[in-house]
Amino acid sequence: MESSHSEENRLTPVKIVVAGGFGVGKTTFVGAISEIEPLRSEAIITEASEGIDDLDTETNKTMTTVAMDFGRISLKHDLVLYLFGTPGQDRFHFMWNELARGAIGAVVLVDTRRIEACFAAIDFFEKRGTPFVVAVNTFHGRRLHGEQDVRDALQIEPSIPIVYCDARVRVDVQRVLVAVVEHALNRATSSAGVG
Amino acid sequence: MSVWNPTRVHVGGRIVRPYTMTGGRTSVSGRPIALEALVVATKEGIRNRHRYRWESAEIITLSRKEMAVIELAALLDVPIGVVKVLTGDLLEQGAVTVTDPPAEVTEGEGYTDLLNKVLDGIKSL
Numbered sequence: 001m002e003s004s005h006s007e008e009n010r011l012t013p014v015k016i017v018v019a020g021g022f023g024v025g026k027t028t029f030v031g032a033i034s035e036i037e038p039l040r041s042e043a044i045i046t047e048a049s050e051g052i053d054d055l056d057t058e059t060n061k062t063m064t065t066v067a068m069d070f071g072r073i074s075l076k077h078d079l080v081l082y083l084f085g086t087p088g089q090d091r092f093h094f095m096w097n098e099l100a101r102g103a104i105g106a107v108v109l110v111d112t113r114r115i116e117a118c119f120a121a122i123d124f125f126e127k128r129g130t131p132f133v134v135a136v137n138t139f140h141g142r143r144l145h146g147e148q149d150v151r152d153a154l155q156i157e158p159s160i161p162i163v164y165c166d167a168r169v170r171v172d173v174q175r176v177l178v179a180v181v182e183h184a185l186n187r188a189t190s191s192a193g194v195g
Numbered sequence: 196m197s198v199w200n201p202t203r204v205h206v207g208g209r210i211v212r213p214y215t216m217t218g219g220r221t222s223v224s225g226r227p228i229a230l231e232a233l234v235v236a237t238k239e240g241i242r243n244r245h246r247y248r249w250e251s252a253e254i255i256t257l258s259r260k261e262m263a264v265i266e267l268a269a270l271l272d273v274p275i276g277v278v279k280v281l282t283g284d285l286l287e288q289g290a291v292t293v294t295d296p297p298a299e300v301t302e303g304e305g306y307t308d309l310l311n312k313v314l315d316g317i318k319s320l
Contacts, residue, residue, distance in 0.1 A: 010294055011233055011261045011294065012294070012296070012297065012309075013229075013231040013232065013233050013263060013294065013296045014231075014296060014297070014309070014313055015230075015231045015296065033320070039265075039266065039269035039270070040269060041265045041266075041268040041269040041275055042268070042274050042275065043274055043275045043276060044274045044276060068265070068275075070265055070266075070269075072263070072266070073317075073320065075312075075313060075316025075317065075320075076312065076316050079312060079313065079316055080233075080261075081313065081316070081317070082230075082231045082263060082265070084230070084231075084265075098230065099230070101229070101299065102229060102231075102296045102297065102298075102299050104309075104310060104313060129301075174317060174318075174320055177317045178314065178317055178318060181310055181313050181314040181317060182314065184301075184310055185307060185310045185311065185314065187301070188301060188302050188303075188306055188307050188310060189307060
């Protein structure tokens with residue numbers, strides 16, 4: 001038996017989840033900073049079909065595929081960051097648990113013209129205790145709503161950062177990711193103080 | 196830092212139901228494998244690559260360099276669940292190693308050190 005790989009060269013994977021409503025720009029956001037073209041991966045899930053006779057429960061399920069986009073950023077020689085875009089449709093929310101498990105934080109991407117599309121994501125991360133920031137996608141640089149308006153509409157804690165970004169612009173995305181990690185750091189140090 | 200540029204492997208469009216690749220199994224026998232867990236082929240795995248059937252052999256080839264489970268699924272164009280089952284088998288047979296993401300511990304010095312390192316990395320992109 002030969003030894004496989006030397007321990008000191010081990011890469012550690014970390015991840016940040018990018019959530020938000022359907023069509024809000026998650027894939028664009030991931031693609032703006034990923035070193036690889038965002039890749040799409042599929043999971044097969046079974047869904048119960050309604051309105052079919054209950055003769056055989058196995059056949060009452062249909063197979064559906066759910067797509068997830070992700071990107072990769074090498075941060076250090078031993079550290080790699082994965083960005084995961086959550087599937088947008090409501091019926092795939094159960095997949096968010098696996099995506100959020102072990103995430104260092106999350107971005108909730110918001111289009112202020114359809115602000116309600118992000119409510120589910122905010123509820124989820126609040127309940128789960130995942131540190132998150134709200135990133136308002138300005139689409140071509142226009143801020144349609146001020147920060148206080150957004151904060152009022154979302155009813156989020158004052159400690160949760162709201163940042164504006166153009167999801168197509170790399171430095172904007174970088175700034176959002178910095179905000180996520182800084183927020184996670186604040187949370188980690190304050191909870192250590194309490195505990 | 197070098198830009199990582201994988202070669203896409205096109206396998207899609209084959210008329211094979213996905214779980215025929217895993218003998219119908221849909222769950223991993225050993226420990227759970229995270230989407231971002233990194234798979235690396237062992238020397239033994241590379242040497243014995245020809246003994247594995249197509250999908251498993253491709254996992255070994257692609258993971259000569261660290262490759263996340265989700266990347267393998269995208270590059271091979273097979274569902275994530277299938278890659279998890281096959282990777283679990285390869286792990287048991289010593290053909291690959293799997294590096295898990297850090298455990299979900301969200302406080303303590305180790306965790307803040309990790310976050311600081313991530314922050315520094317993102318800022319210097």
